[in-house]
Amino acid sequence: MSHRPSSLIALAGFVGGIGAIVFLSGGIPTATGQPKPPAITPAPQAPTLTSPANLGGKPGASVELALTGTNLANPVSVLLSCPATITIPTDNKNGTEAGKLRVKVDLPSDCPIGLHTLRIATKQGVSNFRPFLVDELPTLNETEVNRSKESAQPITVPVVVSGRTDTEASDFYKLKVEAGQRLTFEVLARRSGSPL
Helix, strand or coil, X not given: CXXXXXXXXXXXXXXXXXXXXXXXXCCCCCCCCCCCCCCCCCCCCCCEECCCCCCEECCCCEEEEEEEEECCXXXXXXXXXXXXXXXXXXXXXXXXXXXXXXXXXECCCCCCCEEEEEEEEECCEECCCEEEEECCCCEEECCCCCCCCCCCEECCCCCEEECXXXXXXXXXXXXXXXXXXXXXXXXXXHHHCCCC
């Protein structure tokens, strides 16, 4: 048997039909966990993004995002985790206000479907990310006049309705359904960054 310092040596033997293993210690070092990383406090002047009203688009589509947050003035770049051509329009003093920013996103026809992330970079830093959804279903924006059964917004399936909820208000939609037809309704809220 060779001797290896600072390691465990196992000796096995059988005594009266019972196996026995003996461990000998040769100066085993004590294991410790990694130290906790230092807390990194974001720069107070770095931009932040809140949940936008419109969260994405279809492959091959061009969408304009109305982003809200803080410190959004003087944007340098928009970072999107999927392929796209992104521009920041300069009309109507866009890019000069700290609380809102319009961004145009042109998605290629082969853009991967799924949940992606979007960030804004300014000279002061990079923002938190917001979800950006790419889906092949047709998208319809909610109208603000669908507050009663009488003014329900008509929709046809399949569809993605992009909208928001207001405090103590209801939104109504109407659609035509054939007898025996099954529909699936899915609400994306918390998964897409909404506080809802």
